[in-house]
Amino acid sequence: MESFVTELLTLLFAALRSATPVLAVVLGEAMTQRSGVINLGVEGQMLLGAMTGFAVASISGDPWLGVLAACGAGIALSMVHAILVLGCRANQIASGVAVLILGGGLSAYYGIPFVGNKIDTLGNLNHTFVSDIPLLGQFLGPITPTVLITLLAIPAISIFLFRTRTGLRWRSTGESQEITRNLGHSPVPYQLAAIAFGGLMSGFAGAALAVDYTANWVEGMTAGRGLVAVGLVIVARWNPWYALPAALLFGASEALNLKLQSWGVPISPYLLATLPYLIPLSVLMLSYRGLRASGGGMPAGLRVVFQSAR
Amino acid sequence: MKKAIRTLLATSILAVSVQAAADTKVGFIYVGPKSDYGYNYAQDQGRLYLEEHMDDVETVHFENIPENADVQRVMERMVRSGVEVVFPTSYGYLDHALKVAEKYPEVHFAHSGGLKTSDNLMTYFAEIDQAMYLSGVAAGLTTKTNKLGFIAAHPIPQVLRNINAFTRGAQSVNPEVTTSVIWTSNWSDPTKEAEAAEALISDGADVLTGHVDSPINYVQVAERRGVYSVGYHADASQFAPEGWLVGAVWNWGPMMVDIVKSAEDGTWKSEHLRGDLLTGAAKLSDFGSAVSDEDQQTVLDRQEAIMNEEFQVWAGPVIAQDGTVLVEEGDVMTLEETEKMDFLVNGVKGRLK
Numbered sequence: 308m309e310s311f312v313t314e315l316l317t318l319l320f321a322a323l324r325s326a327t328p329v330l331a332v333v334l335g336e337a338m339t340q341r342s343g344v345i346n347l348g349v350e351g352q353m354l355l356g357a358m359t360g361f362a363v364a365s366i367s368g369d370p371w372l373g374v375l376a377a378c379g380a381g382i383a384l385s386m387v388h389a390i391l392v393l394g395c396r397a398n399q400i401a402s403g404v405a406v407l408i409l410g411g412g413l414s415a416y417y418g419i420p421f422v423g424n425k426i427d428t429l430g431n432l433n434h435t436f437v438s439d440i441p442l443l444g445q446f447l448g449p450i451t452p453t454v455l456i457t458l459l460a461i462p463a464i465s466i467f468l469f470r471t472r473t474g475l476r477w478r479s480t481g482e483s484q485e486i487t488r489n490l491g492h493s494p495v496p497y498q499l500a501a502i503a504f505g506g507l508m509s510g511f512a513g514a515a516l517a518v519d520y521t522a523n524w525v526e527g528m529t530a531g532r533g534l535v536a537v538g539l540v541i542v543a544r545w546n547p548w549y550a551l552p553a554a555l556l557f558g559a560s561e562a563l564n565l566k567l568q569s570w571g572v573p574i575s576p577y578l579l580a581t582l583p584y585l586i587p588l589s590v591l592m593l594s595y596r597g598l599r600a601s602g603g604g605m606p607a608g609l610r611v612v613f614q615s616a617r
Numbered sequence: 618m619k620k621a622i623r624t625l626l627a628t629s630i631l632a633v634s635v636q637a638a639a640d641t642k643v644g645f646i647y648v649g650p651k652s653d654y655g656y657n658y659a660q661d662q663g664r665l666y667l668e669e670h671m672d673d674v675e676t677v678h679f680e681n682i683p684e685n686a687d688v689q690r691v692m693e694r695m696v697r698s699g700v701e702v703v704f705p706t707s708y709g710y711l712d713h714a715l716k717v718a719e720k721y722p723e724v725h726f727a728h729s730g731g732l733k734t735s736d737n738l739m740t741y742f743a744e745i746d747q748a749m750y751l752s753g754v755a756a757g758l759t760t761k762t763n764k765l766g767f768i769a770a771h772p773i774p775q776v777l778r779n780i781n782a783f784t785r786g787a788q789s790v791n792p793e794v795t796t797s798v799i800w801t802s803n804w805s806d807p808t809k810e811a812e813a814a815e816a817l818i819s820d821g822a823d824v825l826t827g828h829v830d831s832p833i834n835y836v837q838v839a840e841r842r843g844v845y846s847v848g849y850h851a852d853a854s855q856f857a858p859e860g861w862l863v864g865a866v867w868n869w870g871p872m873m874v875d876i877v878k879s880a881e882d883g884t885w886k887s888e889h890l891r892g893d894l895l896t897g898a899a900k901l902s903d904f905g906s907a908v909s910d911e912d913q914q915t916v917l918d919r920q921e922a923i924m925n926e927e928f929q930v931w932a933g934p935v936i937a938q939d940g941t942v943l944v945e946e947g948d949v950m951t952l953e954e955t956e957k958m959d960f961l962v963n964g965v966k967g968r969l970k
Contacts, residue, residue: 317819325812415650415681423654423833425856428841521807523833526650526681530806565809565816568799569766571966576800 312442318562320446323454324520326558328353328512328529331457332536333543333550334464335508341468341545342501343481343494343608346388347403349509350533351410356381356513358414358421361524365424373426374453374514381510382503384410389502393495399612407533415526428522429453453515460508464547477501481606509533535583542591544604553587560586643667643877644700645678646691648707649805655831655850659867660706660729666870667877674877684709692717696724702880704729704873708773714738725880727873727890730775732956734887741872741890743898746782746955747923748865749826750930751901751916752847753786755862756794756824758912759845763793766817768827768835770804772969774958776828779849779865781962782930783826788964790915797822798967805830814838824862832864845907852902861905863916872898891952895924931955936963 332349339346359380364373384406391402429452432438438448468474477497480487484494517524535557543553560582567579651661664676682688688710692703702725705714711731718726718738726738734740756765765787769776780798787794799813814825814835825839826847833853839846840857848864872892879885892898901920904913922928933944938961944950961969
């Protein structure tokens with residue numbers, strides 16, 4: 308029994324580790340979409356964040372400086388999307404794809420001199436009081452700061468979005484820019500802030516990967532996790548609280564894929580590798596039955612994005 | 618589109634950089650970044666060795682060239698701008714290289730790891746599984762849990778050889794040993810590699826190794842979690858000052874010098890050139906402090922035996938996962954058989970497909 312509990316906890320914390328970068332992006336992208344803007348470029352922002360964070364950590368020797376730089380890089384690249392979408396009224400889908408490719412290319416090019424460098428990590432909770440907690444201590448100890456920061460972001464975002472006046476206008480902009488305008492506000496500052504926040508979170512997610520989790524930079528190291536996060540925003544129904552189970556679902560499927568292989572379970576590794584995509588997709592389909600009429604929580608303003616894309 | 622731009626850039630830079638030279642021009646093509654601290658890094662170290670040791674040689678090189686028609690265009694441009702010896706270094710370049718080689722019979726091609734030749738295309742590789750076998754010996758002597766972990770990208774023969782050689786090496790000194798394999802289905806996915814390492818460690822593995830593009834990820838996780846690691850492709854000991862045992866590394870330089878010289882003086886042979894521990898093309902890295910002097914000696918004695926051909930890694934009995942005897946005692950697998958390996962040996966936990 309105890310070994311079963313241990314295995315379960317091992318899996319849960321492995322899921323949390325894998326989920327963290329994805330969770331950060333889901334939170335950021337949900338906020339962006341709450342203002343009526345879709346940004347498909349988060350994967351590119353993650354990559355630029357990962358590379359910049361690793362490079363700065365490598366040059367300065369301070370991984371925290373790397374995390375800050377990663378957030379900055381994410382915001383900077385998201386501004387390309389902001390200029391194209393808000394400034395030039397460009398198609399959001401096309402602009403997002405442009406940002407995605409730009410981020411991939413820039414990070415690959417400027418990251419070359421940093422491959423194979425060694426950086427200091429952010430540390431973890433080992434040797435603090437939590438590692439002395441019986442049973443849980445061995446799992447809580449290895450938790451790293453980016454995991455905690457991302458988890459703390461959930462209530463912070465939720466309070467901002469649902470309990471403040473600015474949050475209300477943010478949401479109403481996402482539902483209808485018309486209403487915001489009629490109330491005498493311009494939607495542009497909200498959407499600009501929303502895109503920048505998405506950039507910040509995806510840059511941070513890049514740092515979680517490159518500076519914290521792997522302490523390594525490799526071209527294209529996000530391996531599609533940014534795009535998965537855009538999909539998970541729908542599973543999370545644009546709600547910061549639901550973002551946690553949605554991201555954990557992905558993290559757990561990924562951890563389970565590797566864990567089952569390690570146990571020597573006689574299932575093809577090719578089939579197991581589809582788990583992180585198959586499971587969230589199934590949950591999406593099941594949980595949306597009956598929700599279709601209400602749009603599953605989609606900000607009404609997002610419909611415009613797809614209408615204008617026609 | 619990105620690839621097309623890359624190829625365009627690559628070829629236009631090439632055209633400028635080669636014009637000035639008058640010596641033998643040698644071109645290298647890598648599938649990934651040369652700074653990957655893994656496979657491509659090792660090939661590029663060979664290129665640098667070539668430049669250093671042959672005064673009359675000038676090299677050009679291209680990174681991140683995909684294994685499709687793009688690589689043909691890069692090769693054609695290289696040839697037209699005066700490159701006389703081409704090193705397409707990735708496994709998937711083989712058929713493309715054969716096509717271009719047929720078109721330019723006066724140019725020499727040396728492909729890394731393939732099993733096809735033509736009049737002006739040879740292949741070169743090294744039996745690095747010998748070094749993996751020796752690393753396995755070190756791992757088998759060191760492990761306390763008798764569980765080893767192997768993080769592997771794709772089930773191709775080169776990877777299977779290394780998993781099997783590593784396991785057989787460990788079993789030769791510690792029959793209790795098993796190797797758990799996790800496939801990441803990607804040559805380079807640092808997050809997955811790190812998480813695979815975590816999964817193996819939490820299931821009791823206390824020595825990790827792998828065959829992915831770069832050893833850095835799993836070596837760093839092993840160090841953080843206080844277990845041992847064995848490197849592959851390149852020496853990653855700086856990432857694990859405590860837990861580094863040893864690693865299997867490439868040393869392409871001398872072999873590349875021989876190939877280019879044979880193209881210059883007309884002794885070029887269309888063959889499968891294979892290096893090993895003896896020729897030095899595949900090597901054992903330095904030992905880490907975690908390996909005792911006595912254990913180091915055991916590994917070095919075994920290395921001596923392999924070099925003297927008293928001992929062969931693929932001598933029978935070779936037993937498959939399900940217990941089938943694949944090679945009888947007294948028989949030895951041929952080069953062709955090992956390079957087409959499609960099985961896992963007894964003691965390996967994991968599925969092929």
